[in-house]
Amino acid sequence: MTELSNPQPVAPPRNQWLDVWDQFKTHRGALWGGIIFVIIIAGVYLGPLIWRVDPQFLPQGRDFINLRDMRPIWVGLFDSSAKVSWAHPLGTDNLGRDTLARLMMGGRVSIAVGLTAMLLALFLGTLVGVVAGYVRKMDGPLMRLTDLFLALPLLPLILVASLLFREPLSASFGPEGGVFILIVVLIGITSWMPTARIVRGDVLALKEREFVLAAQSIGTSGSKLIMRHVLPNVLSPIMVSATLGIASAIITESALSFLGFGFPPDFPTWGRLLNDGVDRVVSFPERSILPGIMISLTVLSVNYLGDGLRDALDPRIRGR
Amino acid sequence: MLTFTIRRLILAVPTLLFISLVIFLLLELAPGDPMAQVPLTVPAEVKEQMRLALGLGEPMYIRFWKWIVQFFWIEPQVLIDHYFGTTFAEGKLRVISWQTRSPVMDIVIQRLPQTLWVVGTAYVVGILIALPIGIYSAYRQYSWFDQAGTFVSMIGFSVPPFFSGVLVIVIFSVWLGWFPSIYDTTLVVDSWESFKRQLQQMIMPVMVLALQITAQISRFMRASMLDNLNQDYVRTARAKGLGERVVVMVHVLRNSMIPVVTVIALGVPSIFGGAIITEQVFKVNGIGQLLITAIQANDLPMVQTLTFIFAVLIVLFNLVADVLYGLLDPRIRYD
Numbered sequence: 028m029t030e031l032s033n034p035q036p037v038a039p040p041r042n043q044w045l046d047v048w049d050q051f052k053t054h055r056g057a058l059w060g061g062i063i064f065v066i067i068i069a070g071v072y073l074g075p076l077i078w079r080v081d082p083q084f085l086p087q088g089r090d091f092i093n094l095r096d097m098r099p100i101w102v103g104l105f106d107s108s109a110k111v112s113w114a115h116p117l118g119t120d121n122l123g124r125d126t127l128a129r130l131m132m133g134g135r136v137s138i139a140v141g142l143t144a145m146l147l148a149l150f151l152g153t154l155v156g157v158v159a160g161y162v163r164k165m166d167g168p169l170m171r172l173t174d175l176f177l178a179l180p181l182l183p184l185i186l187v188a189s190l191l192f193r194e195p196l197s198a199s200f201g202p203e204g205g206v207f208i209l210i211v212v213l214i215g216i217t218s219w220m221p222t223a224r225i226v227r228g229d230v231l232a233l234k235e236r237e238f239v240l241a242a243q244s245i246g247t248s249g250s251k252l253i254m255r256h257v258l259p260n261v262l263s264p265i266m267v268s269a270t271l272g273i274a275s276a277i278i279t280e281s282a283l284s285f286l287g288f289g290f291p292p293d294f295p296t297w298g299r300l301l302n303d304g305v306d307r308v309v310s311f312p313e314r315s316i317l318p319g320i321m322i323s324l325t326v327l328s329v330n331y332l333g334d335g336l337r338d339a340l341d342p343r344i345r346g347r
Numbered sequence: 348m349l350t351f352t353i354r355r356l357i358l359a360v361p362t363l364l365f366i367s368l369v370i371f372l373l374l375e376l377a378p379g380d381p382m383a384q385v386p387l388t389v390p391a392e393v394k395e396q397m398r399l400a401l402g403l404g405e406p407m408y409i410r411f412w413k414w415i416v417q418f419f420w421i422e423p424q425v426l427i428d429h430y431f432g433t434t435f436a437e438g439k440l441r442v443i444s445w446q447t448r449s450p451v452m453d454i455v456i457q458r459l460p461q462t463l464w465v466v467g468t469a470y471v472v473g474i475l476i477a478l479p480i481g482i483y484s485a486y487r488q489y490s491w492f493d494q495a496g497t498f499v500s501m502i503g504f505s506v507p508p509f510f511s512g513v514l515v516i517v518i519f520s521v522w523l524g525w526f527p528s529i530y531d532t533t534l535v536v537d538s539w540e541s542f543k544r545q546l547q548q549m550i551m552p553v554m555v556l557a558l559q560i561t562a563q564i565s566r567f568m569r570a571s572m573l574d575n576l577n578q579d580y581v582r583t584a585r586a587k588g589l590g591e592r593v594v595v596m597v598h599v600l601r602n603s604m605i606p607v608v609t610v611i612a613l614g615v616p617s618i619f620g621g622a623i624i625t626e627q628v629f630k631v632n633g634i635g636q637l638l639i640t641a642i643q644a645n646d647l648p649m650v651q652t653l654t655f656i657f658a659v660l661i662v663l664f665n666l667v668a669d670v671l672y673g674l675l676d677p678r679i680r681y682d
Contacts, residue, residue, distance in 0.1 A: 188373060
């Protein structure tokens with residue numbers, strides 16, 4: 028009888044995240060989504076270092092007449108009478124402010140709102156989900172609360188609340204800071220419910236697993252158990268809902284700004300710029316279309332990113 | 348099933364009461380003054396009397412109770428009077444809008460047909476487009492049609508209605524001049540000519556809303572078809588020699604429709620909410636636009652009633668979805 032061979036691993040164990048990255052790479056849409064999202068973020072945050080034009084600069088006197096209502100550079104290709112200049116490649120608005128610089132500034136605000144609102148929603152959702160899944164007594168009340176939030180008409184309530192709390196917050200944090208906090212908090216507390224439900228379901232399933240029992244039997248305290256053993260295992264659904272959360276937060280913020288319930292007029296976000304352009308969309312279609320394309324492109328790339336992450340983080344799909 | 352429905356209906360009452368309380372308390376915090384539009388020449392004591400006439404002098408709980416009574420007791424009576432010519436509600440105080448000083452429900456009833464026409468048509472059109480797309484892309488998974496369908500629905504998810512609306516206005520009414528950019532609600536359809544005009548002005552808002560609905564429902568349809576296509580009963584059906592058409596369109600489709608039908612039911616209220624933006628873009632004076640103007644004008648009874656109507660829709664269609672699920676899928680037993 029031959030000796031049973033004792034197989035030794037030939038390669039060192041692979042990091043889990045390398046597997047995830049390998050799977051992620053095969054999803055071409057997700058890869059491109061990620062690349063475009065990074066380019067957009069770099070463009071709006073690092074762009075002002077290269078394109079040093081003040082987005083709030085208002086030309087005075089004769090300059091005002093000369094510099095206002097400029098068209099983007101490509102309009103000159105088919106309309107020789109159009110007012111174009113390489114100094115303002117995307118044109119200027121009706122007050123002579125540079126569109127490219129304003130798009131960058133608007134993008135910074137829109138993406139910052141999206142990221143912070145997503146973080147807040149994620150924090151609330153994970154907290155509610157973990158507590159509801161882990162503490163049996165809290166499960167009933169917290170899930171009823173989630174159902175109740177899901178039954179609220181969210182967009183009308185956000186509209187109402189954004190008008191109600193604008194004044195007091197603006198008074199204490201300044202007009203821009205107050206509105207920023209207001210919108211982030213409003214979006215955050217109205218979009219945590221899907222995350223909470225997913226996390227609760229996963230925690231309920233994990234709680235019955237052996238490794239949790241093992242951790243409990245060596246005397247791990249409740250909070251340690253959650254932080255060390257439960258949370259890392261629910262990380263993948265949280266990451267997927269994080270990417271989708273950025274997308275919906277950016278859309279909600281733009282919708283608020285579009286309806287006139289968002290940031291003040293001299294403080295551009297993409298939604299605000301789009302709304303400002305609507306009145307003169309016949310003569311200057313680019314003023315609405317450029318911010319609109321930026322919103323759609325960002326959201327599209329984030330959605331593809333989330334799609335790829337969902338596949339890459341799912342061990343049942345990975346490796347196929 | 349009946350007991351389940353009744354139990355859910357009874358449970359919906361405290362939910363709705365609580366939601367109405369939440370909305371009421373939120374509006375109670377409103378710093379806006381309904382007397383802000385009154386000229387400064389009006390003396391302060393007259394203003395105070397006007398305020399009392401609006402019912403603002405009462406404590407909070409009395410006003411909440413009054414609103415509840417007006418909405419749940421008096422308004423249904425008005426409706427009965429309207430249909431049967433009775434006089435139950437005569438002389439009783441209804442929910443009055445501060446903006447127009449007319450009953451809120453009358454205005455809502457005036458505005459509702461516009462919203463229902465646009466949103467309803469868009470929903471039906473969206474579903475009719477989405478179902479075949481979902482079925483075919485699941486049947487030919489990873490084909491070019493499936494890839495294109497995925498891309499189109501990604502666009503439908505990502506392009507917000509206020510951008511796609513502006514975009515179709517620029518393309519179809521500014522450059523091509525095919526459709527009017529503003530929805531004319533005074534148009535009376537009584538001839539072939541006016542019917543054509545109505546159709547023309549409806550195309551763009553319906554297109555914008557239908558794109559979003561199609562994106563969502565075709566994804567659900569595809570996923571649900573994919574779940575069922577690999578099941579054993581499909582192999583059995585093929586093995587006993589049934590045609591491919593019968594297998595897919597009868598066996599698989601019927602089972603795949605179960606979750607899709609509930610998603611369709613669940614989507615109805617959110618479409619009403621999303622239509623707020625589309626109505627604003629195309630200047631349709633439906634209930635979404637009514638809500639926006641009411642919020643801007645500090646018309647609290649109107650905002651309260653409209654938001655509550657949205658909440659009722661959500662709770663109602665959640666219930667409908669649950670009941671439909673139980674009716675369609677015999678494996679699901681609620682009792």
